[in-house]
Amino acid sequence: MERRITSAIGSLSRRGFIKSSAVGMATVLTGKSVVFGAPAQKTLRVALIGCGGRGNGALDNCHEAAKELGIELKVVATSDWFKGKAEATGKKYNVPASRCFGGANGYKKLLDTDVELVIMATSPNFRPVHFEAAIKAGKHVFMEKPVAVDPPGARKIMAAGELAKQKGLGVVAGTQRRHQAGYQRIRHAVERGAIGEIAGGSVWWCGGALWYRTKSPTESDADYMVRNWVSFTEMSGDHIVEQHVHNIDVANWYIGRTPSSALGFGGRARRKTGNQFDFFSVDLDYGDGCRIHSMCRQINGTDGGVREFFKGTQGETWGGGGLKASKEIAVPEFPDRNPYVQEHIDLLQSIIDEEPLNEAYDVATSTLTAIMSRISAYTGKLVRWKDVAENQNSPYYNLTLKPTPIDFETGDVVAPLDEIPAVPGRA
Numbered sequence: 319m320e321r322r323i324t325s326a327i328g329s330l331s332r333r334g335f336i337k338s339s340a341v342g343m344a345t346v347l348t349g350k351s352v353v354f355g356a357p358a359q360k361t362l363r364v365a366l367i368g369c370g371g372r373g374n375g376a377l378d379n380c381h382e383a384a385k386e387l388g389i390e391l392k393v394v395a396t397s398d399w400f401k402g403k404a405e406a407t408g409k410k411y412n413v414p415a416s417r418c419f420g421g422a423n424g425y426k427k428l429l430d431t432d433v434e435l436v437i438m439a440t441s442p443n444f445r446p447v448h449f450e451a452a453i454k455a456g457k458h459v460f461m462e463k464p465v466a467v468d469p470p471g472a473r474k475i476m477a478a479g480e481l482a483k484q485k486g487l488g489v490v491a492g493t494q495r496r497h498q499a500g501y502q503r504i505r506h507a508v509e510r511g512a513i514g515e516i517a518g519g520s521v522w523w524c525g526g527a528l529w530y531r532t533k534s535p536t537e538s539d540a541d542y543m544v545r546n547w548v549s550f551t552e553m554s555g556d557h558i559v560e561q562h563v564h565n566i567d568v569a570n571w572y573i574g575r576t577p578s579s580a581l582g583f584g585g586r587a588r589r590k591t592g593n594q595f596d597f598f599s600v601d602l603d604y605g606d607g608c609r610i611h612s613m614c615r616q617i618n619g620t621d622g623g624v625r626e627f628f629k630g631t632q633g634e635t636w637g638g639g640g641l642k643a644s645k646e647i648a649v650p651e652f653p654d655r656n657p658y659v660q661e662h663i664d665l666l667q668s669i670i671d672e673e674p675l676n677e678a679y680d681v682a683t684s685t686l687t688a689i690m691s692r693i694s695a696y697t698g699k700l701v702r703w704k705d706v707a708e709n710q711n712s713p714y715y716n717l718t719l720k721p722t723p724i725d726f727e728t729g730d731v732v733a734p735l736d737e738i739p740a741v742p743g744r745a
């Protein structure tokens with residue numbers, strides 16, 4: 319039996335209630351509206367590891383959240399593989415150059431500062447090592463999804479997440495649908511039987527190609543892999559992990575458990591660099607007769623869609639969209655704003671309330687579900703949850719992608735050859 323997945327929305331449920339009609343979610347206000355506390359004036363010291371697109375975006379979102387809550391946010395350090403990027407972000411927030419760190423070990427220097435909350439937005443392969451170090455150093459964490467690229471990495475996140483609980487540290491992940499009103503409302507209703515038992519469904523992330531970079535003749539393998547991380551499974555986990563984890567996370571969250579096995583396939587059709595696949599199709603068996611079809615594709619000119627559909631024994635829902643329910647369920651009023659900001663509001667509020675949210679287990683299990691699916695597609699074999707989470711004798715349990723994050727720290731990085739993807743049946 320798989321473990322049930324904890325909810326990240328518990329602390330919000332006492333903030334007022336609305337009644338939802340069974341179909342179409344028309345609402346009647348029956349309680350007080352959402353009021354964000356006016357906390358005692360507080361300064362929070364924040365730092366960013368990974369000063370790329372999302373890292374800078376998350377720092378902006380965190381500022382917006384802090385403003386909303388009346389917290390003064392002070393950026394005290396930055397770190398990036400490329401020192402110039404750490405300095406560019408630091409400059410925006412008046413961080414002294416001496417606190418803008420470069421290189422693979424920059425995160426250690428950042429954690430040695432007086433920072434209280436660390437935002438992590440490097441490529442996913444580094445997350446387990448950075449997260450564990452941050453929790454050991456006593457820092458609250460906001461970390462982007464996904465949080466690992468292999469099973470040992472995902473389990474490291476779970477273990478460090480437990481340590482965070484013991485230390486009373488807040489942990490929120492960038493699986494922002496869990497902080498998005500449309501999803502929170504429907505999930506609340508689904509959990510209380512609005513569509514009966516979920517019997518099956520589909521989750522999709524099908525879209526166009528992402529960017530890629532080619533290797534310059536003078537650059538190191540490590541620099542190349544860091545710059546071209548969305549092409550290498552060792553850096554991103556492949557797009558089923560890097561991108562489609564959002565939809566897989568919704569399936570785990572709504573169904574309330576992880577799948578017991580995955581059997582899938584995929585292939586490479588048009589990529590130019592790295593070793594990732596272009597498409598995946600996976601049958602996820604959640605037990606009790608419930609199966610979810612997971613599909614993702616990154617190919618221009620194909621039909622797309624980023625969504626989730628669940629068929630219940632007494633209704634159906636399109637994830638954060640429509641709901642056809644068989645009974646009326648009272649639904650709390652969830653704040654309806656940009657989920658990229660809301661996730662930071664929820665984290666900061668939980669720190670103020672001294673009831674820290676901890677999403678480490680949820681994001682780690684969703685990441686591991688996607689990893690299990692990728693392993694199945696790469697090998698062509700049925701992969702069971704216990705192979706990646708519990709059974710130490712399974713060949714998948716200790717499957718560690720190389721170069722590892724520590725190889726980057728020791729300078730021992732040899733890039734996998736471009737254009738050599740896994741071959742099912744042989745991998």
Ligand SMILES: NC(=O)c1ccc[n+]([C@@H]2O[C@H](COP(=O)([O-])OP(=O)(O)OC[C@H]3O[C@@H](n4cnc5c(N)ncnc54)[C@H](O)[C@@H]3O)[C@@H](O)[C@H]2O)c1
Pocket residue numbers: 367368369370371372373397398399400403421422424425439440441442444462463464492493494544560726
């Ligand atoms: N939640 C969302 O909707 C969402 C959206 C976009 C990206 N993301 C996630 O955010 C993360 C970053 O994505 P991005 O689009 O910003 O990529 P990016 O390439 O723009 O930024 C990554 C940055 O990390 C730096 N970096 C890499 N390794 C490092 C290390 N060991 N130490 C310090 N810095 C390091 C890189 O130099 C780069 O500046 C990924 O995990 C991605 O999946 C999430």
